[in-house]
Amino acid sequence: MLRVFKEAFLGFSRSRTMSFFAIVATIFNLLTLGLFVLVLLNLNALIRRLEDKVEVVVYLKDKADMAAVGIAIEDLSRLEGVDQVRYLSKDEALERFRADLGPDSDLLQDLETNPVPSSLSITMKPGFRDTLHVKQVALEAESLNFVEEVDFGREWLRRMDIFKHVVSVLGAASAAVLSLVAIILISSAIKIAIFSRSKEIFIMKIVGATNGYIRRSFLVEGFFKGALGGAVAAGMIYGISEIFSRKIIQITRFPDEYYLFTVLAGVLMGLAGSWISLGRHLRRV
Amino acid sequence: MIHFKDVSVGYPRHGLVLEGINLHIAKGEFVFLTGPTASGKSTILKLLYQELRPWSGEVIIADLSSRKIKKRKVPYLRRKLGIVFQDFGLLEERTTSENVAYALEVTGVSRSEIRTRVPRTLNTLGLSNKAHCYPHQLSGGEQQRAAIARALVCEPFVLIADEPTGNLDPEISQEIMHILVEINTLGTAVLVATHDYSLLNGREKFRRLHLSGGTLVYDGSVEGFKAPDNFIGRQAGPHQS
Numbered sequence: 001m002l003r004v005f006k007e008a009f010l011g012f013s014r015s016r017t018m019s020f021f022a023i024v025a026t027i028f029n030l031l032t033l034g035l036f037v038l039v040l041l042n043l044n045a046l047i048r049r050l051e052d053k054v055e056v057v058v059y060l061k062d063k064a065d066m067a068a069v070g071i072a073i074e075d076l077s078r079l080e081g082v083d084q085v086r087y088l089s090k091d092e093a094l095e096r097f098r099a100d101l102g103p104d105s106d107l108l109q110d111l112e113t114n115p116v117p118s119s120l121s122i123t124m125k126p127g128f129r130d131t132l133h134v135k136q137v138a139l140e141a142e143s144l145n146f147v148e149e150v151d152f153g154r155e156w157l158r159r160m161d162i163f164k165h166v167v168s169v170l171g172a173a174s175a176a177v178l179s180l181v182a183i184i185l186i187s188s189a190i191k192i193a194i195f196s197r198s199k200e201i202f203i204m205k206i207v208g209a210t211n212g213y214i215r216r217s218f219l220v221e222g223f224f225k226g227a228l229g230g231a232v233a234a235g236m237i238y239g240i241s242e243i244f245s246r247k248i249i250q251i252t253r254f255p256d257e258y259y260l261f262t263v264l265a266g267v268l269m270g271l272a273g274s275w276i277s278l279g280r281h282l283r284r285v
Numbered sequence: 286m287i288h289f290k291d292v293s294v295g296y297p298r299h300g301l302v303l304e305g306i307n308l309h310i311a312k313g314e315f316v317f318l319t320g321p322t323a324s325g326k327s328t329i330l331k332l333l334y335q336e337l338r339p340w341s342g343e344v345i346i347a348d349l350s351s352r353k354i355k356k357r358k359v360p361y362l363r364r365k366l367g368i369v370f371q372d373f374g375l376l377e378e379r380t381t382s383e384n385v386a387y388a389l390e391v392t393g394v395s396r397s398e399i400r401t402r403v404p405r406t407l408n409t410l411g412l413s414n415k416a417h418c419y420p421h422q423l424s425g426g427e428q429q430r431a432a433i434a435r436a437l438v439c440e441p442f443v444l445i446a447d448e449p450t451g452n453l454d455p456e457i458s459q460e461i462m463h464i465l466v467e468i469n470t471l472g473t474a475v476l477v478a479t480h481d482y483s484l485l486n487g488r489e490k491f492r493r494l495h496l497s498g499g500t501l502v503y504d505g506s507v508e509g510f511k512a513p514d515n516f517i518g519r520q521a522g523p524h525q526s
Binding site: 199200202203204205206207208209210211213 | 334357360361362363364368374376387388391392435439
């Protein structure tokens with residue numbers, strides 16, 4: 001049994017050209033798949049960061065009754081998807097406005113009265129930061145009689161929704177295209193493998209190797225080739241994301257488990273490739 | 286040891302190729318199997334190493350019958366047949382020594398036994414100094430000797446050679462024939478299938494089986510073949526020319 005392992009390991013280092021091609025095909029597939037997932041991860045992170053800015057601002061009339069406001073805050077907090085409802089007094093709102101203006105804040109120096117209304121700042125829980133849920137909250141807030149105006153970034157939300165939709169459609173389309181490319185690459189590699197190994201398999205049979213022995217050595221070889229391809233692809237993804245993060249812009253990296261999945265995917269591809277390329281040969285006597 | 290009982294066989298697209306073959310090869314015999322190209326010589330060999338099963342009749346090797354042998358037992362039978370081909374059939378990525386060892390590796394022979402048997406067999410074939418060369422570094426004759434060494438290292442009871450000199454020039458061909466005869470004198474049966482009749486020169490007393498049109502038309506000595514009266518049965522077979 002150990003001999004089969006050693007045999008396959010040496011065997012793959014021997015048929016260099018074929019092994020090389022098979023491993024390169026594996027690496028290419030896993031690399032494109034991995035980079036695709038990396039892009040998706042980053043897009044998701046971007047969407048999340050953008051969504052964090054989603055906020056419903058409820059501007060209150062100057063003479064709003066604080067008791068009513070307090071009740072309203074509780075009611076609004078209980079709406080589906082609402083995370084927090086914060087009250088900003090006129091002074092706090094003015095400070096916030098000043099902070100938002102940044103260097104232009106000296107424009108506010110000459111004001112005699114505070115024109116900035118008090119407001120409620122409503123933030124939504126993740127997963128509820130879309131037009132549907134935000135609009136519900138905004139409508140609820142609008143119905144209150146001490147509310148001057150509700151601003152929920154309608155245009156911003158609309159664009160976000162479109163963006164998310166486009167990403168998911170493009171994502172699905174790209175995934176489909178990549179899968180097709182991967183399958184074509186793998187089957188070409190397998191066909192070439194079948195072609196070039198058929199002589200070797202014939203000799204193995206002539207010399208008296210059982211089908212089991214032949215299958216085992218090819219599978220073990222597929223295992224190692226796949227693992228190597230997976231490891232190299234994982235390394236390349238790591239390298240690319242590191243270099244990108246340092247030289248261009250910080251990006252979200254692969255979680256650690258994903259590197260392991262890449263190696264496992266490689267092993268799976270290697271095993272499947274060997275199994276399929278053997279299939280026809282071993283059915284003949 | 287090898288019996289063909291009224292064997293007929295063909296290929297799906299070509300139809301019948303051999304018809305009513307009856308032959309017997311005893312232990313330790315040296316037999317030439319001759320006939321023009323496509324007369325069915327390779328088919329007879331395929332029946333021997335079980336790549337084909339007869340459509341009718343029976344092929345018996347040692348005690349194993351083509352009727353009863355199970356597919357999974359075939360590899361074990363092949364280990365007792367040493368087979369040599371026209372194109373040598375060596376694995377390009379292995380050295381001579383590794384190619385010969387391969388036949389023992391797939392049959393689960395121990396490392397230590399391989400370490401003794403392989404050098405011994407290489408020595409018999411005069412390949413000791415080429416043990417670490419790759420096939421592309423060997424001449425045609427050396428490659429064929431390596432193939433013979435691989436066939437021999439398993440100690441088969443018959444060595445089957447399918448056009449062993451097909452890719453070799455005349456002097457080397459004679460060298461190879463000489464080796465096969467030597468092997469036979471040491472006790473292994475040898476069956477040489479060939480359409481190169483020059484190999485039979487100087488071997489008049491050897492046994493010859495001649496195929497023509499899919500039937501066995503002669504079974505006797507090499508020298509006896511010159512006389513047409515020795516033909517067995519019909520002269521024309523399934524393929525009438």
